[in-house]
Amino acid sequence: MKSIRLFHTFSVLLICTSVIAQPTLSQSIPVEVLIENRFNGGEGLSFNHEGRLFICANRSMWEVTHDLQTHKVADFTSNLGLAPIGKRDLLKADFGPLIFPQHGTNNDGVVWRVTPEGDTTRIADNIGDPNAIVVLPDSSFLVSDDFTYNIYHVTPEGTVSVFTDAIPFPNGIALSPNGDALYVARLFVKYPDEPPPARFQEFSDEVWRLPLRDFRPAGLAEVVFRTGGATGPDGLAVDTEGRVYLSAAREGQLWRFDPTTGKGELLAEGLPGLASIAFGQGKFDHESLYAMQIRGGRVLRFKVGAKGARLFQ
Numbered sequence: 001m002k003s004i005r006l007f008h009t010f011s012v013l014l015i016c017t018s019v020i021a022q023p024t025l026s027q028s029i030p031v032e033v034l035i036e037n038r039f040n041g042g043e044g045l046s047f048n049h050e051g052r053l054f055i056c057a058n059r060s061m062w063e064v065t066h067d068l069q070t071h072k073v074a075d076f077t078s079n080l081g082l083a084p085i086g087k088r089d090l091l092k093a094d095f096g097p098l099i100f101p102q103h104g105t106n107n108d109g110v111v112w113r114v115t116p117e118g119d120t121t122r123i124a125d126n127i128g129d130p131n132a133i134v135v136l137p138d139s140s141f142l143v144s145d146d147f148t149y150n151i152y153h154v155t156p157e158g159t160v161s162v163f164t165d166a167i168p169f170p171n172g173i174a175l176s177p178n179g180d181a182l183y184v185a186r187l188f189v190k191y192p193d194e195p196p197p198a199r200f201q202e203f204s205d206e207v208w209r210l211p212l213r214d215f216r217p218a219g220l221a222e223v224v225f226r227t228g229g230a231t232g233p234d235g236l237a238v239d240t241e242g243r244v245y246l247s248a249a250r251e252g253q254l255w256r257f258d259p260t261t262g263k264g265e266l267l268a269e270g271l272p273g274l275a276s277i278a279f280g281q282g283k284f285d286h287e288s289l290y291a292m293q294i295r296g297g298r299v300l301r302f303k304v305g306a307k308g309a310r311l312f313q
Contacts (some may be wrong), residue, residue, distance in 0.1 A: 028267070028268065029254075029267045029268060029302055029303060029304060029305075030302070030303040031268050031271075031300060031301070031302055031303075032300065032301040032302075032303075033298055033299075033300055034064075034068055034290075034298075034299045034300060034301055035064065035068060035070070035297075035298060035299040036296060036297075036298045036299075037296070038057075038070065038297065039057035039058050039296070039297025040057075040058055040296075040297060041057065041058070041079070041294055041295065041296065041297050042055060042056055042057030042058065042079050042292050042293075042294065042297035043056060043079040043080055043081075043275045043276055043292055043294050044056030044061075044079050044080050044081050044082045044092070044093070044275075044276050044292060045082060045276040045277070045278055045290060045291065045292040045299070046081075046082035046083055046084055046090060046276075046278050047084060047278055047279075047280070047281035047282065047284070047290075048084045048088050048089065048090055048116065049084050049086070049087055049088060049311075049313070050087070050088050050116075050282065051281040051282015051283060051284070052088075052116060052282060053065075053281075053282075053284060053290065054073065054082055054090055054116075055070075055082075055276075055292055055299060056076070056079035056080060056082060056092070056292070057079060057292075057297040058297065059075065059076055059077060059078060059079060060072050060073070060074065060075045060076065061073040061074050061076065061082070061090075061092060061114060063116065064299065066282075066283040066284065072118075073114065073116065073117075073118045074092075074114055074118040074120055076092065076094045076112070077094055077095065077096055077097055078094050078095040078096075080092075080093040080094065080095065080130070080131050081093040081130070081131050081132040081133045081143075081144075081276065082133070082276070083132075083133035083134060083135050083141065084135065084311065084313070085113065085135050085139065085141070085313070086139070086313075088115065088116055089113055089114060089115050089116075090113070090114050091111055091112070091113055091114075091123065091133050091135065091141060092111065092112040092113075092114050092120075093109070093110075093111055093130040093131055093132070093133055093143060094109065094110045094111070094112060094130070095108075095109055095129045095130070096108035096109050096110055096129075099129060099147075100128055100129055100147040100148075101147065101191070101192055101195075101196050101197070101198055101199070101200070102196055102197040102198075102199065103196060103197070104196045105128070106128055106129075107125075107126045107127065107128055108128075109125075109126075109127040109128050109129050109130045109145070110122055110124065110125060110127070110130070111123045111124040111127070111130050111133065111141075111143055111154065123154065123158055124143070124152075124154045124158050124160050125158075125160070126160060127143065127145060127152055127160060128145050128147060128148060128150075129145050129146070129147050129148075130143045130144070130145060130152075131143070131144050131145065131146050131171060132144045132146075132170075132171060132172045132173045132235070132236075133173075134173050134174065134175055134182070135311070135312070135313055136215050136312060137179075137215065137312045137313065138156070138215075139156045139313070140153060140154060140155045140156060141153075141154050142154075142163055142173060142182070144170040144171060144172070144173050144184070145170070146169050146170055146171040146187045146188070147169070147188075147200070148165075148169070149165040149166070149167065149168050149169070149170070150162050150163075150164075150165050150170075151163045151164050151165075151167070151170050151173065151182075151184070163217070164210060164217050164221070166210065166217075166220070166221040167184045167186060167208045167210065167221050168186055168188070168189075168190075168204075169186055169187045169188040169189075169200075169204065170184045170185070170186065170187075170208075171184075171185045171186070171187040171233060171234050171235075172184070172185035172233065172234055172235040172236035172246070172247070172276075173185070173236060174236035174237055174238045174244065175212075175238065175309075175312060176238060176242060176309070177238060177240060177241075177242050177309040177310065179212060179215060179312055180211065180212055180213070181209050181210065181211055181212055181259075182209070182210045182212055183207060183208070183209055183210075183224075183236055183238065183244050184207065184208045184209075184210060184221075184236075185206075185207055185208075185233035185234055185235070185236050185246060186204040186206040186207070186208060186233060187200075187203065187204060187232060187233060187234065188200045188202060188203060188204055189202040189203065189204050189230075190202055202230065203230040203231065203232040203250045204230070204231075204232070204233060205226045205227040205228055205229055205230060205231045205233065205248075206223050206225070206226055206233065207223070207224055207225040207226075207233055207236070207244065207246055207257070208221050208222060208223055208224065209221065209222055209223075209224045209259065215312075224257075224259050225244070225246070225255075225257045225259075225264055227246070227248055227251075227253065227255055227264075227266075229251065230250060230251075231248035231250055231251040231253060232248055232249045232250025232251065233246055233247075233248055233249075234246075234247045234248065234249035234274070234275045234276075235247040235249075235274075235275050235276045235277040235291070236277070237277045237278060237279055237289060237308060238308070238309045239279070239304075239306040239307060239308055239309060240306065240307050240308070240309050240310075241258075241306065242258070242259065242260065242309070243256055243257065243258045243259075243306070244256070244257055244258075244259065245267075245277060245289060245304070247274040247275055247276070247277050247291060248274070249272075249273055249274055249275050249294065250272075251269065251272075252269060252270055252271035252272040252273065252274050253266060253268065253269045253271070253274065254266075254267045254268040254269075254271070254274060254277075254289075254291070254302060255267065256304070267302065267304065268302060271293055271300070272293075272294075272295050273293050273294030273295035273296075274291060274293055274294075274300075275291070275292050275293065275294050276291065276292040277289050277290070277291045277292075277302075278290055278291075278308070279306075279307060279308025280301075280308075281308075285301070285303070286307050286308070287303065287304065287305050287306060287307055288301045288302060288303050288304060289301070289302040289304050290302075
């Protein structure tokens, strides 16, 4: 199965004819550390539709108030992706106790629906290691599994199916402003050469674009941006102008690129483990990106001078 998928991916790359955005010299932007020395580590950051900020750290979900106080919402077995759903709830990805490839192939991953008060409901099961989440207009959602080639589609009733397997090792995912494309951060280059408990060692530098029609795949996936080097693409966000923001976790970089012009720029660097990113909502600055840094569980703010594209709910 792996060899078939690798051949399929290679074929897609040969077919693609679009211009890949290329990086330019770094352009520094203001970076503010909002929270540090409070958590051991973290990943996952999102605003709910009330404009309240939530993060995942120390294997728990926390709310961060506008005055930067934190209080625990609920405990989980891992940190990972968050996404708003409904008027005030969030979806929370959880690896479960087993992780590929350290424990071999598994399907114990869970996606939870969580209220701000900490009530949890199991929404989706039988996913290996769910990570990033994007909610669609009908309240179904997409969830990536970055140890596989799969992005899954989950209905409101919890039915899980493969949305696409055209993009290797998908991590962060984000929709274009008009919903005609899904951007996907590819994290790894290939499966480990050794059997479990080997780890993934070779990191990618690619962001892909999958055309959509009515929020379903409608064409070939293609690479639209490369950072250069094994940077480890992770979190994605899109602004109202359609520009895509990318956190490269391995190298600790924040990038912005414009798919229409093919131009990309390095906005910040020197932040190892930079992962989840989201535009401010509610009382938080709407022209800033808020970010979670895996190492040390730091919460950061980048003053990018742009607002986030609307969410499709």
